[in-house]
Amino acid sequence: MDLRSLDMNLLLPLHALLEERSVSRAAERLSLSQPALSASLAKLRRLFGDELLVRHGNTYELSPLAVSLRERTWGAVQTMDRLFSAQAEFDPATSDRDFRILGADYAFRIAGREISLAVSAAAPHARLTFETLTRETLEAAPESLRDCDGMILPHGFIGSERYLDVLDDRWVVVAWEENAELGDALTEHDLATLPWVLAMNRTTQYTPAVRQMQTLGIEPRVEVVTPSFATLPALVAGTRRLGLLQERLALAVQSLHGLRILEFPVPMAPIKDAFWWNSLYDSDPGHQWLRGVLAEVAAGLASPDGGA
Known part of the structure; x- marks a missing residue:
């Protein structure tokens, strides 16, 4: 055409x-x-x-x-x-730019408050839009990065050379605190026999922790699948299920849902979430400013207590 x-x-x-x-x-x-x-x-x-x-x-x-x-x-x-709306210069004090960031609900739960406060403090007229990432947008990346300021995702999900590490975390297992089938420590037998709740459990979207368990010959018996990490704790509470969760999020919701946080009995690779963007925005003054804000927020999230 x-x-x-x-x-x-x-x-x-x-x-x-x-x-x-x-x-x-x-x-x-x-x-x-x-x-x-x-x-x-x-x-x-x-x-x-x-x-x-x-x-x-x-x-x-x-x-x-x-x-x-x-x-x-x-x-x-x-x-x-x-x-x-592109400008040769960017003045955060007067700009009414709309910054759009895509990601999983976990990233917004842990880092969203700090990012929003930092943006609002320096750019009071700007708008910040957090949007939950869809499977279609993720599978279209890195091309879909052209339509947003960037995505907050762990390493390994997107092929782009432009990224800024935002927060580190690690995988833990959560269980209802009254689950009588668990002892003082989690065992490989528990991992293989008890039912699981998993988030984003699709063929192309297994978490690295699930893939690591499978590599070790442990196949989780998935009983419930949810598209959201935020809903996972409620699906574990009051049941014999195990849930796979990021430690920062687990600490934030532990008392609310009456959960135990358990260590994996096998080594698990750490989580490193980054802000990914398209090279089109490398020289965009507003985008450069946003990346600077995210770098400052990342420094404040250096410990697990930073964003909880």
């Missing part, structure tokens, strides 16, 4: 229509008249050869194509906004 033949003015109407699923609400959002937005919708339908918004009674639903376009359109709008 020849980009010169496209009407780029249709991007914002498309984004608003897919988000609002209503011509009237999308028109209000863009401060346009309903006839003007209806005309844009007609052009979009001709362009894609699809209804996009399908009427069902008094409401509209997204067509299958529109569903697939929704996230890509959002990314395109973000990229356009970042492109045209």
Whole structure:
């Protein structure tokens, strides 16, 4: 498709229509008249050869194509906004820039407060958006790094040479404090026979600790899978299950859920979470400032008590 033949003015109407699923609400959002937005919708339908918004009674639903376009359109709008908001200089005291960081809920639980306070203190008009990373975005990395300021992830998940180490941690096992099947120390037999709760347990997203257990011939008997580390402690409490958790998070929620924190009976590789970004932002003054803020936060998180 020849980009010169496209009407780029249709991007914002498309984004608003897919988000609002209503011509009237999308028109209000863009401060346009309903006839003007209806005309844009007609052009979009001709362009894609699809209804996009399908009427069902008094409401509209997204067509299958529109569903697939929704996230890509959002990314395109973000990229356009970042492109045209770029500045030769960056003044944090006056900037209203929106910094967008993707990551797992664990990283935001441990480091989010410190990052947000540091950004707000120096850039009171800026906005910081923490967004939970999706499997699709992770699998599209490092290309998907173009649409955000960066991602906070452990080493080994993303192929990029641009990173800043943010926090160190280690894997521990959590169990309900009244689990009578456990002795004073965890054994390899416990690892192999008791049921497990695992987070992000997909074929391509096993944690390094699970892979290490498998290498040693220990296959965890997975009873519950959750997409969130934050929900894992509640799924362990009151059961005979074991859970795999980062020590910082385990310490933060231990008393709330009545958990024991247990050492692995076999050696486990440490966790090193880093902030990863695209080389496009190497010379961006605002991004350079953000990386400086993250470096200061990382220094304060040097010990397990730093972010709990």
